[in-house]
Amino acid sequence: MKILVCISSVPDTTTKIAFVNENREFSKQGVQFIINPYDEWYALVRALELKEAKGSGQVTLFHVGLAENEAIIRKGLAIGADDAVRVDADPGDAYFVAQQIAAYAAGKGYDLILVGKETIDYNSSMVGGMVAELMNLPYVSMASKLDVAGAEITAECDIDGGTAVVTCAAPAVISCQKGMAEARIPNMRGIMAARTKPLETVQVLDNSTLTKVENYRLNEGRQAVKMIDAGSMDELVRLLHEEAKVI
Amino acid sequence: MSVIVYTEAAKGKIRKNSLEAVTYAAAIAAKVGGEVVAVIDAAVDAALHADLGKAGAQKVLTVNHASLSSGDARAWAAVMEQVAQAHGAKVVVFSHDLAGKDIAPRVAVRLKAGIVAGAVDFPTIDGGKFEVRKTAFSGKATAVYSINSDVKVITLLPNSIPVGASGAAVSGSSFDAKLDGVSSGVTIKERKTRQSTTVPLPEAELVVSAGRGLKAPENWGIVEDLATALGATTACSRPVADMHWRPHHEHVGQTGVAIRPNLYIAIGISGAIQHLAGVNGSKTIVVINNDKEAPFFKAADYGVVGDAFEILPKLTEAVKKFKASQN
Numbered sequence: 294m295k296i297l298v299c300i301s302s303v304p305d306t307t308t309k310i311a312f313v314n315e316n317r318e319f320s321k322q323g324v325q326f327i328i329n330p331y332d333e334w335y336a337l338v339r340a341l342e343l344k345e346a347k348g349s350g351q352v353t354l355f356h357v358g359l360a361e362n363e364a365i366i367r368k369g370l371a372i373g374a375d376d377a378v379r380v381d382a383d384p385g386d387a388y389f390v391a392q393q394i395a396a397y398a399a400g401k402g403y404d405l406i407l408v409g410k411e412t413i414d415y416n417s418s419m420v421g422g423m424v425a426e427l428m429n430l431p432y433v434s435m436a437s438k439l440d441v442a443g444a445e446i447t448a449e450c451d452i453d454g455g456t457a458v459v460t461c462a463a464p465a466v467i468s469c470q471k472g473m474a475e476a477r478i479p480n481m482r483g484i485m486a487a488r489t490k491p492l493e494t495v496q497v498l499d500n501s502t503l504t505k506v507e508n509y510r511l512n513e514g515r516q517a518v519k520m521i522d523a524g525s526m527d528e529l530v531r532l533l534h535e536e537a538k539v540i
Numbered sequence: 541m542s543v544i545v546y547t548e549a550a551k552g553k554i555r556k557n558s559l560e561a562v563t564y565a566a567a568i569a570a571k572v573g574g575e576v577v578a579v580i581d582a583a584v585d586a587a588l589h590a591d592l593g594k595a596g597a598q599k600v601l602t603v604n605h606a607s608l609s610s611g612d613a614r615a616w617a618a619v620m621e622q623v624a625q626a627h628g629a630k631v632v633v634f635s636h637d638l639a640g641k642d643i644a645p646r647v648a649v650r651l652k653a654g655i656v657a658g659a660v661d662f663p664t665i666d667g668g669k670f671e672v673r674k675t676a677f678s679g680k681a682t683a684v685y686s687i688n689s690d691v692k693v694i695t696l697l698p699n700s701i702p703v704g705a706s707g708a709a710v711s712g713s714s715f716d717a718k719l720d721g722v723s724s725g726v727t728i729k730e731r732k733t734r735q736s737t738t739v740p741l742p743e744a745e746l747v748v749s750a751g752r753g754l755k756a757p758e759n760w761g762i763v764e765d766l767a768t769a770l771g772a773t774t775a776c777s778r779p780v781a782d783m784h785w786r787p788h789h790e791h792v793g794q795t796g797v798a799i800r801p802n803l804y805i806a807i808g809i810s811g812a813i814q815h816l817a818g819v820n821g822s823k824t825i826v827v828i829n830n831d832k833e834a835p836f837f838k839a840a841d842y843g844v845v846g847d848a849f850e851i852l853p854k855l856t857e858a859v860k861k862f863k864a865s866q867n
Contacts, residue, residue: 306794307813310677319677330795387655388648413794413817415676415683417657418636422645426617431725434613434642447729451638452611453550454740455733455789461726471795472788503654503689507671509681515825518837523846526858529826532842534862537824539803540746540770 294350294441296340296405297398299424300369301329301384302362303414316508321361328365331409331470333372338474339439340407341373347441351375353403357384357393363492370487371479377490382497386504391423396498399428404463405446410435410470421468431461437472541574542599542627546620546634546643547592549584556703556743557635559595563704564662564696565633566596571665572630575599579623579715583609586712593710595703601715607723611639614724617646619717624651626715629691636695637742644695654687657695660821678794678817697821698742699800734789741792744773747801747822749792751777753808753829753848757785762852763807769859775799777809793818807848811836828852 304310305325313320328337337352344350354369354377356362366377380393398406406428411418418434425432431446437456438449444463449456449472479487521529533540543565547558558578565576578597580589582604589600601623607615620643624632632647634640636658648655656672660682664671669686672694676683741747748767754760760774767774774790781791792799794814800821807828809815816839819825827840830847837843844851 304677306678306817310680312681387645387657391645391649413678415658415674416798418641419645419648419655419657422613422642423649426614426646426649432613432642433726435638452731452733453638454736455731457728457732458730459726459728461724465725471791503648503652504656504685504687507684507686509676509683511681512675512679515839515841518827518840518843520837520843520845523844523851524854526851526854527861529842529844529855530858530862533803533824533826537803537841539824540859540862 294344294347295403296343296350296352296407297355297403298332298337298340298352298374299355299394299406299408299420300332301412302326302358302365303329303412306413312509316510319509326365328369329409329412331411333369334476335469335471335473336407336409337369337372337374338477339469342474343441353378355394355397357382357390359383366492367487368479370490371483372477373483375490377492379492379494380497381494385502387417387419387423389502391420391427392499393497394424395427397495406466408468410468421466425466431465433459433461433465433467435470436467437470439467439473542577542629543569543574543631543633544577544579544620544623544627544629545597547578547580548639549588554588554591557637557698559591559703560698560701561633561635561696562592562595562597563701566704566707567662568631568665574630577601577623577627579603579620581608582714589710589712594705594707596707597710600710600712602712603715603717605717605719607719610728612724613642614646615719615722616643617650618719618722620647621650622717623715624691632691632693634695636697640695644693648693651691652689653691653693654689655693656685656687658697659694660697660700662701675821678813679820697800699745738773741773741775741797741799744799745802746770746772747775747799747803748772748805749775749809750807751809752779762849766852766856766859769856769863777815806836807852809836810834811839
């Protein structure tokens with residue numbers, strides 16, 4: 294079984310963020326970058342579990358990013374991926390990334406292409422659907438369970454007001470979320486092995502992006518919190534009605 | 541020229557997410573010209589089309605196909621593509637909900653259209669400029685996007701704009717989509733829907749959420765009482781879902797559901813940044829915690845320090861009294 298796991302580099306949630314170049318660019322200075330948690334905790338770990346259950350297979354990481362991101366790719370290899378591919382380019386927009394994935398994966402015989410349900414920096418949830426459409430493959434969005442038996446894929450995914458059990462034939466694209474697997478911490482052996490695992494760099498195939506961030510602004514925090522005495526719940530309700538106008 | 545919108549109905553009503561998307565499309569059409577065309581499954585009661593008109597649609601197109609009623613995302617993407625081409629669409633609008641996340645990226649690929657997913661307010665349209673704002677970096681920033689393609693796709697984050705009510709009557713017609721051989725290849729074997737009388741979390745305007753401060757799952761009665769009194773939906777923090785005190789679908793935060801209700805009441809939740817990332821789009825936040833140093837107070841509009849077991853019954857009484865006074 295061949296599985297391609299697409300990983301993004303994102304700032305850690307707790308990172309303080311800043312913008313430079315007249316707010317046109319995100320400042321990478323002093324920022325801790327991590328593998329997007331949905332890609333790592335769910336997509337990558339479930340790929341490893343499926344390979345382990347079968348006793349054979351190959352789990353390949355796919356990343357669009359500059360050389361500075363190799364640290365997070367090595368972490369993915371330390372967790373257990375067999376090898377990795379990096380497209381040497383800034384990731385542009387979702388369409389740009391999806392095109393790189395589709396172009397690379399075409400004809401290589403992957404049974405599964407896994408993505409996280411969204412990235413934690415832009416939360417768009419677009420890449421998986423785009424890849425599926427570009428490659429004309431089945432796509433399961435927001436899967437919380439994933440199993441493969443022969444060429445049949447079974448997944449559980451979100452539907453309005455509940456979940457659904459769905460099936461499709463491999464190959465397919467799956468977006469992965471909580472419930473699919475438990476996060477793994479790389480052990481020393483994995484970290485040592487990761488240093489020598491293959492990490493191929495490929496050139497960008499199509500440079501087109503259809504959207505562009507013109508500028509950013511930091512969101513202002515809330516006004517200072519108004520403290521209400523624990524004995525004055527009528528007052529809280531009055532404020533929610535008259536001041537906040539939410540009830 | 542037109543702005544087209546994907547719409548749905550559930551439980552005998554047009555979904556609020558869809559009405560928001562139509563309202564959004566109407567605001568765009570007012571700037572770029574053309575009519576607002578809402579696309580909906582022909583199986584939906586035609587009497588409901590009037591609600592799409594009220595929100596700002598001029599035309600409702602019904603599409604009739606078995607794979608559409610079962611929600612096949614590729615079939616819907618093909619329909620939206622064909623409608624966009626037939627009506628010279630400049631912009632295609634979806635809600636950023638489950639259907640939107642599944643269908644919109646496919647439509648963007650099919651039309652080779654730039655997409656902004658998760659817009660939080662109306663776009664700025666001025667001459668050739670078309671800018672869309674969305675939240676980025678766990679709610680810490682707003683990113684302003686330009687879309688460079690001729691046709692543009694936007695998904696609108698639920699609860700970002702009020703539903704319009706000034707629209708007029710709609711004209712309905714059926715659209716003959718060519719769907720032979722178009723299928724996502726995904727078969728639904730079983731649907732496990734929850735029996736619930738409250739509004740689902742992503743759409744809820746009022747949310748009452750509790751965390752570990754409630755001490756045990758059997759203590760949730762006072763949370764539910766408050767939610768019932770308010771007509772709110774209940775939610776919980778990650779540890780509470782992980783310990784199986786509450787079902788996973790109630791988990792709000794970064795790894796759970798991201799919400800932006802009008803009112804979010806957080807009880808016994810300390811306010812870790814991962815939790816805030818999923819709720820900081822809420823209009824008003826009330827934090828109730830017995831630890832006055834809880835970080836959540838810094839992200840709140842109103843705070844109450846004290847024992848939830850004493851405060852909640854009093855708050856519920858106060859809400860009931862208020863509701864009675866409104867009648």
